Amino acid sequence: MKILSVIKGLAGLALGAVISVQASADVLKIAVSANFHSALKELVTPFEKQTGDKVAISVGSTGALYNQISHGAPFDLFLAADKRRPQMLVDAGKALDKPVTYAYGRLAYWKPGAGKVAYQTIKAEKGRIAIANPRTAPYGLAAQQVLEHMGLLDTKKHQLVQGNNIAQTWQFVKTGNVPSGFVALSQLRADNVTGDYLVLKEDLYDRIEQQAVIPKSAPNSRLAQKFLEYLEGEAQQKQIQDAGYYPGVHPTGHK
């Protein structure tokens, strides 16, 4: 008898948990590429205050997040680091709308303790160089293109250490395990790094067009739409620019 009531109690608890999960379905779930994480956090706080909505952020590499979404992960909004993955969702009929460019990424070469960094610094670097995996991370691909354009890819190839995404690449350099690396300008800005880095000229790499898309499977597409409109606002685009990007809407100073 006693056992039965315990089971009943547990069943009630489990049911309650299930219901509370369903009740919290009006949380906006955003899947964001690692490079935009800190910028997004800054943007989310005022949004939550303004609207009273709640936002939950999941961070990963663009490739990993794409896989999760294309296999039905319940994200409402996908902020990718490229336009290829959002387009793949469109092609597969898994996107609700056309993707929107929310920012253009900017690449930097960072060598802590170097003081002034120039292109010559990259050329002269004898130690390991951290880059994000060019096959999975758009910032890694851009870094590879920079080395290629500088004619250094062959000579530097054996010095390259690959981070799984741009966040891990940053961490390799930050912990001192790798003396220098190609990171996102936004990461340097978020960490208040001054000096020790070089913002790479845009003609050295294909522009990193970062697109957002609402998956067809989004449980809360209405809220995602609302956030996307907020993201395109003038003040928010200015904030994105200050965070180390070129604004995605009405880009200025970028071809």
Add this chain to the structure above:
Amino acid sequence: MTEQLLQTTVGQAVWVTLKLASTTTLILMMAGLPLAWKLANMKSRARPVIEALVGLPMVLPPTVLGFYLLVAFSPQNLPGKLWLDMTGSTLAFSFTGLVVASVIYSLPFVVQPLQRAFEQLDKGLLESAATLGAGPLDQFISIVLPQSLRAVLLAACLGFAHTVGEFGVVLMIGGNLPGETQVLSIALFEAVETQDFTSAHTMAAGLLLFALILLVSLYSLERKEHR
């Protein structure tokens, strides 16, 4: 033909994985045999503490080990700096670094089966050997090892298999260098992330088959032992 195969991503990853697992197993057997023997015959109160230290990698998330190794390997900190001064290279993102990590990570899988076998040994046999004048090393080589041959094989196989199955630690300290630190589990992860499902299927099925064959052999070995 073989050379061509080694040039491919999968081929390189297989090679790195086999090299890592063999090196790790070799080191683990050399360190694990005396350690397990010491533990099996230890009467000190420190024994549970040492046993716990050896067993830690079984319960800790690999990220704990990965994080501490990353911090330790950094030239900003003492261990990493000493290594850099001694060898001129850093441990993180190198094959040697992976060996260090794998030895720690797979240690319990080698030490525990050995220790259990040693504890069940007939002590009378050793005593008679001792009265006949056999020294401790002689006893170990001519009695303990032949008596525990199955356990030794089991320990080596488990250490090898567990190293092949390593992922989290390698992801954190490997740096994904093809031919050096890109093991199969990491190459598979990359293939999935790049939507290269053909390669992913090849590697996943290969690993699954390998693990299955190994475990079936180990369990049949155990059956024979009980008979």
